[in-house]
Amino acid sequence: MSEPNAPSCPAVADWRTATPDDIDVIHSVLAAADRVDHPTWTTPREDVAETFELSHVDHARDTMIAFDADGEAVAVGTVMLHPSRDEHLHIYLTGAVRPDRRGLGIGTALFRWQHERAEEQLQEARASDDAIAALPAEIQVYASEKNSALERIAESLDYRTERWFSTMHRDLTQPIADVSAPDGIELVAFSSDRAEDARRARNDAFRDHWGSLPTPPERWQQFIGGPFLRPDLCTLALDGGDIVAFCLASVNEGDFDVLGPNAYIDLVGVVRSHRRRGLAPAVILRSLTAMRGAGLGMAVLDVDTESPTGANALYGGLGFTAFERDRVLVRRY
Structure with a gap:
């Protein structure tokens, strides 16, 4: 059974948040996407594992994994609020959909969940302190120049391209x-x-x-x-x-x-x-x-x-x- 407040998509049989036991599951999705989105580099498994050691990341609330009817992971998305509270609040959205499962609405459903979770993080941070409440905030997502689908999904929620790397x-x-x-x-x-x-x-x-x-x-x-x-x-x-x-x-x-x-x-x-x-x-x-x-x-x-x-x-x-x-x-x- 999917988590409460999980995304909804006919192509996904189950949604759930992540635990440390999911490091290899998450890495498998990212590695599959890397081969298409940016084939000159890959996400090391160690990079995934390190996020489970960070005190400011709670994967049980901030990472969602999508599974098909056979129990195979087909997508993953994470929402990370940077721990700095000095000048502004800064949230990063990361994740991927397996290339062979794209075009089925999974990415749209997952990104909308990430966006909603990011806004919840902002509300929680601002409620914790009056000074933090006054800070400007932003949510960022990086997208390969080739990933026009992610660009369209983000723009539908009023994200705009501000920079190129x-x-x-x-x-x-x-x-x-x-x-x-x-x-x-x-x-x-x-x-x-x-x-x-x-x-x-x-x-x-x-x-x-x-x-x-x-x-x-x-x-x-x-x-x-x-x-x-x-x-x-x-x-x-x-x-x-x-x-x-x-x-x-x-x-x-x-x-x-x-x-x-x-x-x-x-x-x-x-x-x-x-x-x-x-x-x-x-x-x-x-x-x-x-x-x-x-x-x-x-x-x-x-x-x-x-x-x-x-x-x-x-x-x-x-x-x-x-x-x-x-x-x-x-x-x-």
Whole structure:
């Protein structure tokens, strides 16, 4: 029997919320969708498992799974309210429908449930504190440029495309310029003893970026302590021992089947006090050189096409080329 307040769709026999026992079930749906929606990368099982460890995510209320009459999972959707309450309330909608079950109304039913649950989360957060009640709020969903169905569904609920993010590739067999750091700056690999300093630098560097909120210690520890971060491919720029710029990269061998051996650049940033000093290209070039030295053939990253720091042009100048795009659909409150 489906959960109370579950979506309704003739193509779904049962709806229920998630438990930790559903990690593989959720991952199977996402992996099937990945192969169609963005075949150059896959969602690691570890990423799904990590969400069950986060204190601000309650999958028993915030993740819905759809099953067919044979008990096979055909869709999953999650609603996550970011833990930051400083400047605004920010909710992310994520999920997928298996490609072989699309066009049956499952995605529409699931997205409407996600939207309603997101609005409930906003009401609950605002009811908890008068200061929080006064904050602006938004719900976001990322959609591949190819996923016109999700675009239509979201727009029917007054979501609008506000931003585009571009995936860019860099062939590491092509020449890489020599690394040159400004005077007084030292370039070093990442080490775990610098984890908290790196988190603070990340939050400062991204404070003025569209849609970015501070990364809390819990989520940061998952990232830097997880199985994919490669400290030897990461670069920190130090000024008097302080981190003033960074390029953090990871390797997921699950993506090698399509792109070959590659690294993903998760984060590039420069603290606001040290911008326009050539630090971003310095940390990126050092990391690219390290990737090539590790036998990897390609570097991949995602960039806001309207970044206030000019990142899109920076990456193009370093040999990255655009490959595919995602839109960000937003509803504001």
